[in-house]
Amino acid sequence: MKLDDISLEGKCLRLSEVVEDVALPKTADAQYPGSHCAFRTVAGILPLIKNSYGLLLGPAICLYNAKLTVNIRSLTSDPRPNNLLFLTYSQDDIIFGFHKKVREAILEVDRKYHPEVLFLVTTCLQEIIGEDFDASVEEIQRMVKARLLVIHTDNFTCEDAAPGIENVFLSLSELMEPQETVEGSINLLGFWTSKAKTTELARLLGSEGIKIKNAIPSYCSPEDLSRAPGVSLNIALDHFALKLAKKMKEMFGTEYIYCERPYHPDSIELWYQKIADASGIDLDLKVADLKRETEELISQAKGSFSGKSCALFGQPGRTLDMAFLLSELGIELKAIMLHRLLSDDYRDAQKLLAEGIDPLVFRGDNALQTEKLLSTLRPDICIGCRDYGVLARQGIEPCMLIPSHFKLGFEATNEILNLMRQEPAGFWALRYKEQLLNNGAV
Amino acid sequence: MKKIAIYGKGGIGKSTTTANVSAALANLGYKVMQIGCDPKADSTSMLMGGRPLPTILETLRNKNNSEVALNDVVFRGFGGVLCAECGGPTPGMGCAGRGIIASFEKLASLNAYEIYRPDVVFYDVLGDVVCGGFAMPLRKGYADEIYIVTSGEKMSLFAARNIARAVDQFKGWGYAQLKGIILNARGVAEESELVKRAASEIGTDVVAEIPRDPRIQVCEEKNMTVIEGEPDSSLAETYRRLAQKIVD
Ligand SMILES: Nc1ncnc2c1ncn2[C@@H]1O[C@H](COP(=O)(O)OP(=O)(O)OP(=O)(O)O)[C@@H](O)[C@H]1O
Ligand SMILES: [Mg+2]
Secondary structure, three states: OOOOOOOOOOOOEEHHHOOOOOEOOOOOOOOOOOOOOHHHHHHHHHHHEOOEEEEEEEOHHHHHHHHHHHHHHOOOOOOOOOOEEEEEOOHHHHHHOOHHHHHHHHHHHHHHHOOOEEEEEOOHHHHHHOOOHHHHHHHHHOOOOOEEEEEOOOHHHOOOOHHHHHHHHHHHHHHOOOOOOEEEEEEEEEEOOOOHHHOHHHHHHHHOOOEEEEEEEOOEOHHHHHHOOOEEEEEEOOHHHHHHHHHHHHHHOOOEEEOOOOOOHHHHHHHHHHHHHHHOOOOHHHHHHHHHHHHHHHHHHHHHHOOOEEEEEOOOOOHHHHHHHHHHOOOEEEEEEOOEOOHHHHHHHHHHHHOOOOOEEEOOOOHHHHHHHHHHHOOOEEEOOOOHHHHHHHOOEEEOOHHHHHOOOHHHHHHHHHHOOOOOOOHHHHHHHHHHHHOOOO | OEEEEEEEOOOOOHHHHHHHHHHHHHHOOOOEEEEEEOOOOOOOOOOOOOOOOOOHHHHHHHOOHHHOOHHHHOEEOHHHOEEEEOOOOOOOOOOHHHHHHHHHHHHHHOOHHHHHOOOEEEEEEOOOOOOHHHHHHHOOOOOOEEEEEEOOOHHHHHHHHHHHHHHHHOOOOOOOEEEEEEEEOOOOOOHHHHHHHHHHHHOOOEEEEEOOOOHHHHHHHOOOOHHHHOOOOHHHHHHHHHHHHHHO
């Protein structure tokens, strides 16, 4: 495959060329305000904390983008409640400072909505002006019942949303209080959907007398959070949550392990082993049974997928382990959309490379470039891409994995195999539209 | 119309000098406008009999922007000098530089210069040009000429050099040009020579030497310029000579 004739040259690397824990090369300076804008991303996370409101402060366009993100999500199979409030800044606020307006807004929100927690999310604007937002909020804190938590999102200082997301996780530690440790209880950190307690992991742990006390953020309440330190173990499922795990260790001495979401059965087996070891239980037999079932499903699925090609978009946890699963199904991996390689990814990358699998990796800072790459590579399937319009235009089959995010362990992989056979709802309409256009409709 | 920006180290005597020169020019029959570009808003106080002016930014904030008229923000002081103060936030809050920009934009949108047609406009800018906003008077269409006020004190000369360097950096942007240095003496040994040497290093001249003189405080106490309070003094004469030089 040749990339020389398109504007992507030098922006796509082979996996074998990528170094550990370094952001992939930036593909555009003007970036699509998606996952790169912490303000927008944080707006999407705050609804996951019960009894909270988020007050988003910034210029109208930033607020609009945040609102749009939340609205778009409300149309997916993982909608979140809307707990966001917006405060626009005018030129006067920039000149004279935000303090007075912010104070009035906080007092009003406290009076009208009675949130237990009120997140105050900044945009680049305050950060550039450099007003001491934290100190001014500290002063207001004395006047309100709501617990005020400031989330800084100074996007111009970084290339992705990670610092903003980490700030949300770290702010949650401020709600926590020292607790007596309840033996045989754990927290899942970095579980981004509801239903953590019905996952396969929860069932397996439960069968050995270990309870999941909290899943964070996962619609936990401030009260849940205040008691969260009273567990014998924190399991951090992603690197954002790892920050919180480390903070809780520092503040309360809570032990933690870091086990990113796996996808390949061998990896899931090791993942369970690590969790079992840290919890002092033995899950080997149960895990072996589940693994056998999943392997069975994989070998059945090979018939439908073998020989197809795909592009894979970043997934929760170990994206490259998912790539390994796909290659196991006989799918040729043409490209993986990733922002950076973390240490686990690096190990997974070595595994792929050892099998002679060396796909392109691409950061895709700009939606047009991503479409260009897809139209150049022409994969049969696109996994995890949410821009169905592009896929319909390019004649690529979409695969939507959101329901698998509600699951953990082999069941997640089983769900993925299931979802790969389904077309996302409504996609036929987009395809029909493309057909009409191709047939000369205006 | 001559548009002149006055820069210099904080507290060195920019406002005192500017107000006296404005007053002197007014007495010579010129139509003068003085715009204080400092959140402290104290530039024109000696011309206004000590009356604090409603600042442009406060007025914009309290009134509907479109309702703000020129006579809400520009006031006649001693000798008919048109006085305006940009104003700005409380120290440590907001963005004073943005405030200067917004005030200038407002004056321009109200056609202040076209309507008043002053012969000379002075921008009295606060001590240090810390960000783009405080360089606003230097921009094209605002000031054409810059004077730096300095004493022979080390830090004051340091600030003067620093401002001169900034002005030099804007060469080619069509910004205002440095016209000279005004020595406002503090009584440093061999002050005149020191400042002259610094001026020639910067590539400019000392256009006036104003002595340190207690009459300034006496007049200040009465909320007056020396031109108003001690018109026959030699100090008043010095300000008048400087004023004449600036308009020539
Ligand atoms: N030639 C002088 N002789 C005696 N006192 C003077 C002289 N020039 C200025 N002063 C005094 O110095 C003080 C500061 O002057 P002024 O307010 O004009 O400084 P400034 O440069 O405008 O300060 P800022 O940077 O704070 O705006 C004044 O109170 C004034 O009385
Ligand atoms: Mg002054």
